[in-house]
Amino acid sequence: MISIRVCLTTNLKKIRRENVLKVYSYMVMTFCVLSVVSGLLFENRPAVAQDVIAEWSSIKTPPPPELKDVTVDPKTTAFLLLDFNKQTCNAERRPRCIASIPKIKKLLDYARSKGILVVYSLSAGAVPGDIATDLAPMEGDPVVTSGPDKFMGTDLEKILKDKAIKTVIVTGTAAHGAVLYTASGAALRGTQVIVPVDGMSAENIYAEQYVAWNLVNAPRVSAMVTLTRAEKIK
Numbered sequence: 001m002i003s004i005r006v007c008l009t010t011n012l013k014k015i016r017r018e019n020v021l022k023v024y025s026y027m028v029m030t031f032c033v034l035s036v037v038s039g040l041l042f043e044n045r046p047a048v049a050q051d052v053i054a055e056w057s058s059i060k061t062p063p064p065p066e067l068k069d070v071t072v073d074p075k076t077t078a079f080l081l082l083d084f085n086k087q088t089c090n091a092e093r094r095p096r097c098i099a100s101i102p103k104i105k106k107l108l109d110y111a112r113s114k115g116i117l118v119v120y121s122l123s124a125g126a127v128p129g130d131i132a133t134d135l136a137p138m139e140g141d142p143v144v145t146s147g148p149d150k151f152m153g154t155d156l157e158k159i160l161k162d163k164a165i166k167t168v169i170v171t172g173t174a175a176h177g178a179v180l181y182t183a184s185g186a187a188l189r190g191t192q193v194i195v196p197v198d199g200m201s202a203e204n205i206y207a208e209q210y211v212a213w214n215l216v217n218a219p220r221v222s223a224m225v226t227l228t229r230a231e232k233i234k
Contacts (some may be wrong), residue, residue, distance in 0.1 A: 010081075011130050013034050015099070019100075019168065026123040032184075039137065039231045049227075053221070055221055061209075062213060064194065064212075065212055065213065065216045066227070067197065067227055067228050067229055067232065068226055068227065068228055068232070069101065069228070069232045069234070070194050070226055070228045070232055070233045071232065071234045072116075072167055072169070072194070072233065072234070073117070073166075073167070074111075074115050074116045075164075076164055076165055076166040076167060076204075077105070077116050077117070077165065077166070077167045077168070077169065078116065078117040078118070078119055078159075078160055078163065078165045078167070079108065079111040079116050079117065079119070079168075079169045079170070079171075080106065080119050080120075080121070080150075080168050080169065080170045080171065080172070080182065081108070081118065081119070081120050081121070081123045081131075081135055081171055082120075082135050082150060082170065082171065082172025082173070082178035082179060082182060083121055083122065083123045083126075083172050083173050083174070083177075084101070084104070084120075084131050084132045084135050084172060085122050085123060085126035085127075085130035085131050085132075085176045086126075086130045086131075086132070086171065087123055087125065087126050087130060088173055089101075089125050089132060089173050089201075091223075093203065094173055094174070094202065094203055096201040096202065096205075096208075097156055097201040098175040099201070100171075100173075100198060100199060100200075100201050101132055101134055101135060102134075102197050103196075103198050103199065103230045103231075104135060104171055105134045105135060106231070107171070107196070107199065107230040107233065108135060108231075109171075112125060112138075112167070113217075114116070117163050118137070118138075118141050119141065119142045119143075119144070119159060119160075120137050120141055120142070120144070121145065121146065121150045121156075121172070121178060121182070122143060122146050123145070123146040123178075124145065124147065124148075126145070128143050131179075134230075139190065142156075142159050144159075148174075148177040148178050148180070148181040149181040149182060149184070149185050150177040150178060150182040150185070151182065151185040151186075151189075152185075156182075157189065158192070160186075164186070166191060166192060167191065167192040167193075167194065168183075168186050168191055168192070168193055168194070169194045169195075169196070169198030170182060170183045170186070170193060170194070170195050170197070170200075171195075171196060171200060172200060172201075173200070173201045173202065173206065174201070174202045174205040175200040175201055175207055175208045175211040176202055176204070176208075176210065176211050179195065179211060179230045180202040180211045180214065180215070183195055183215060183221075183225065184218065186224075187220070187221040187223075187224035188220060188221065188224075189224055190224070191224065192224055192226070193215075193224050193225045193226070194225075194228060194233065195215060195224050195225060195226070195227055195228070196227075196228050196229050196230040196232075196233065197212055197213075197228070197229060198229050198230055199230055212218040212227060215227065
């Protein structure tokens with residue numbers, strides 16, 4: 001009897017040991033398979049972007065926005081000329097602003113001939129006499145002074161409301177300052193905004209490109225903005 005018990009005990013231990021080895025083998029095989037599959041998945045997975053600065057040099061420029069023909073109602077349209085004063089619009093700081101003046105003058109003359117409201121803005125420290133001679137305000141033209149957003153701390157909103165203005169043509173410098181923030185401010189107030197791209201200027205062309213893209217892509221703002229050229233406005 002003792003020999004039988006010993007034999008059974010030995011066999012049971014052997015069976016248990018073999019089962020443990022089998023389970024361990026299965027676990028090792030499963031781990032290896034999962035490792036291989038995971039490696040393949042992560043190998044084919046696209047790289048996750050870290051941040052815009054890390055990817056700066058690889059960013060592709062989007063296609064240019066469409067420039068549209070525009071027809072406005074003179075009775076409900078205002079023409080905004082922003083910061084064309086010598087402190088911000090000069091050959092040293094912003095030669096592109098100086099280059100834009102002839103087209104702005106032509107559009108200004110056309111707007112006046114149609115009775116469109118003309119509104120000027122100045123940068124801090126400037127006076128109306130600092131505005132470029134070809135674009136000088138006439139007696140009675142409203143002039144406001146503020147930072148990039150010409151609605152802030154001024155009567156611009158009231159000026160437009162009192163004249164029942166529904167559309168503004170925004171020109172000026174800097175594109176990434178007064179034009180961007182005043183156009184956006186008008187759009188967010190429910191006013192249709194027209195921006196002739198040849199009527200906004202900055203120190204460099206990239207800033208103008210960014211502003212053009214932003215105005216037609218920014219949430220809520222883009223629905224109210226139309227990009228055009230001065231010659232396309234009727």
